[in-house]
Amino acid sequence: MSADDIARLSLTEVARLIRKRKISSVEATEASVGRLERYGARFNCVVEIDAEGALKAARKADRELARRQARGPLHGVPLAHKDMYYRKGRVSGCGSRIRASFVPDHTATVLQRLDAAGALDIARLNMVEFALGITGHNEITGDVRNPWNPKHLPGGSSSGSAVSVAARLTYGSLGSDTGGSIRFPASCCGIVGIKPTYSRVSRFGAMPLSFSCDTVGPLTRTVADAALILQVLAGRDANDPTSSARSVPNYSAGIGKSIRGLKIGVPETYFYEGIDAAVEKPVRESLDVLRRLGAKLLPVAMPAAIGATNTLTSMIIVAEAAAIHSRWLRDRPDDYGTQTRGRMLMGLFCPATRYLEALNLRGRLLAGFVESVFRKCDVLHTPVLPVEVPTLAETDLKANPGFLKYVGRMGHCTRPVNYLGLPAITVPCGFTQNGLPTGFQMVGRPFDEATLFRAASAYERATDWHTREPAL
Amino acid sequence: MTRDDVEMARAWLKREQGIDLDNGSLLDPWEGSARMGEVTRRAAEGLPLEAEPSAFTAALEALAPKGARR
Numbered sequence: 001m002s003a004d005d006i007a008r009l010s011l012t013e014v015a016r017l018i019r020k021r022k023i024s025s026v027e028a029t030e031a032s033v034g035r036l037e038r039y040g041a042r043f044n045c046v047v048e049i050d051a052e053g054a055l056k057a058a059r060k061a062d063r064e065l066a067r068r069q070a071r072g073p074l075h076g077v078p079l080a081h082k083d084m085y086y087r088k089g090r091v092s093g094c095g096s097r098i099r100a101s102f103v104p105d106h107t108a109t110v111l112q113r114l115d116a117a118g119a120l121d122i123a124r125l126n127m128v129e130f131a132l133g134i135t136g137h138n139e140i141t142g143d144v145r146n147p148w149n150p151k152h153l154p155g156g157s158s159s160g161s162a163v164s165v166a167a168r169l170t171y172g173s174l175g176s177d178t179g180g181s182i183r184f185p186a187s188c189c190g191i192v193g194i195k196p197t198y199s200r201v202s203r204f205g206a207m208p209l210s211f212s213c214d215t216v217g218p219l220t221r222t223v224a225d226a227a228l229i230l231q232v233l234a235g236r237d238a239n240d241p242t243s244s245a246r247s248v249p250n251y252s253a254g255i256g257k258s259i260r261g262l263k264i265g266v267p268e269t270y271f272y273e274g275i276d277a278a279v280e281k282p283v284r285e286s287l288d289v290l291r292r293l294g295a296k297l298l299p300v301a302m303p304a305a306i307g308a309t310n311t312l313t314s315m316i317i318v319a320e321a322a323a324i325h326s327r328w329l330r331d332r333p334d335d336y337g338t339q340t341r342g343r344m345l346m347g348l349f350c351p352a353t354r355y356l357e358a359l360n361l362r363g364r365l366l367a368g369f370v371e372s373v374f375r376k377c378d379v380l381h382t383p384v385l386p387v388e389v390p391t392l393a394e395t396d397l398k399a400n401p402g403f404l405k406y407v408g409r410m411g412h413c414t415r416p417v418n419y420l421g422l423p424a425i426t427v428p429c430g431f432t433q434n435g436l437p438t439g440f441q442m443v444g445r446p447f448d449e450a451t452l453f454r455a456a457s458a459y460e461r462a463t464d465w466h467t468r469e470p471a472l
Numbered sequence: 473m474t475r476d477d478v479e480m481a482r483a484w485l486k487r488e489q490g491i492d493l494d495n496g497s498l499l500d501p502w503e504g505s506a507r508m509g510e511v512t513r514r515a516a517e518g519l520p521l522e523a524e525p526s527a528f529t530a531a532l533e534a535l536a537p538k539g540a541r542r
Contacts, residue, residue, distance in 0.1 A: 199529050212528075242529060246536070308515040315508045330490045342501050348489050349481070349505035357516035359525035366528070370535045421532050447536040
């Protein structure tokens with residue numbers, strides 16, 4: 001098997017082959033490092049590759065396997081993550097100038113858990129500045145480019161993660177999702193991304209953007225890969241008091257299982273408002289596939305309050321981000337990109353009363369949503385991105401008037417899910433007329449990621465979109 | 473929005489947040505914040521807001537399906 005063939009394996013496959021010693025961790029790591037070095041600059045998706053450290057860790061992993069000492073399900077698998085997960089003694093730049101030299105004194109819980117599962121952490125990946133933005137632009141570290149067409153945006157804020165996974169530079173990557181930052185770039189790049197239920201995964205050691213909305217999850221090439229990583233990440237962490245103590249089910253148990261009789265809700269209102277016909281077509285076609293697999297499609301009226309949730313999410317995010325950044329905004333305002341600074345400033349103008357109203361409404365709106373939607377169906381199926389993936393130039397609005405409104409439209413389908421704290425998975429479902437990928441989103445009940453994996457994997461097995469890769 | 477309004481926003485930001493920026497940087501964020509505030513105010517109108525925001529995680533736990541319960 002050539003290095004490129006090894007790099008094209010899914011995470012699940014490469015983990016299995018390493019465990020069975022059909023290929024070595026060194027071979028997988030060399031394949032991944034080689035592609036990160038060869039293509040990283042082209043798409044500006046890589047911040048730093050630790051080739052020496054990666055190969056040293058891979059050799060150690062191989063020696064352990066030779067002694068039949070597998071650490072866990074990801075033993076010897078090289079991964080690379082969004083540059084916002086702290087590792088003690090290593091720079092975590094957060095896509096910014098302000099933290100370009102920041103060296104944390106502790107390691108993120110999610111990295112500790114991946115380490116314990118045997119994964120190797122071989123590179124830091126580019127991202128939107130401080131994870132505050134959905135397009136993928138970054139005035140500080142440079143725009144990341146979509147591997148399907150470098151003129152187009154990759155989506156953000158986990159832009160480097162999505163591009164690296166789609167371009168087969170890494171097998172999987174941690175992203176973060178506060179308003180769509182996993183699901184949006186996953187959809188733009190034709191891969192899988194899951195935003196878990198709020199509190200399902202520890203945020204300790206992850207750069208905070210919004211305490212109330214931040215979630216951590218993986219971007220991968222297949223649904224099984226996403227289930228495998230989330231299995232490692234999920235669960236209570238004493239260092240994150242918001243993390244849930246609920247036991248973690250076996251997320252892989254439903255992979256490959258039938259979805260006959262599964263009730264899939266199709267929103268009658270809100271989610272399809274303003275959607276481009278070029279996006280709606282493949283999204284609706286994915287429903288036909290699910291129906292043929294035995295799922296029952298049920299039209300579901302959205303509660304009227306859903307219309308406000310995009311804005312309510314933004315209110316919470318910018319207010320909390322502005323509080324976290326207030327000292328830097330005061331002392332180093334010129335070290336921010338104009339887009340980031342503009343959004344942070346918006347938070348400084350938010351009255352505390354409005355912010356608290358936005359927070360206080362959450363539980364009530366969640367209860368109403370669960371009652372009106374999940375009383376009728378098991379999962380809700382929606383678009384992710386309401387438009388074809390635009391070019392970087394078309395969306396390079398910086399601080400121009402209208403930028404904030406534009407960004408608001410882009411998050412129309414993703415931000416409400418953050419407000420409600422619900423889990424959601426995105427799956428690629430085709431290409432639009434401009435040749436760029438698109439995907440659909442399935443939203444589940446609180447803590448019911450398992451049903452999302454089952455439904456998404458059924459769709460994936462019936463289609464081949466997840467096997468398509470950009471020509472580099 | 474008048475020039476006086478923007479000057480007022482600039483003065484408020486300087487006094488309350490200790491940040492001094494040019495008028496051009498302020499207009500879009502200030503208007504954006506006002507739009508968000510209006511939507512939030514309308515959404516919250518008439519609703520009792522006595523529960524603490526921290527009750528949200530408890531609501532998520534309570535609304536999980538039986539199969540996913542602890």
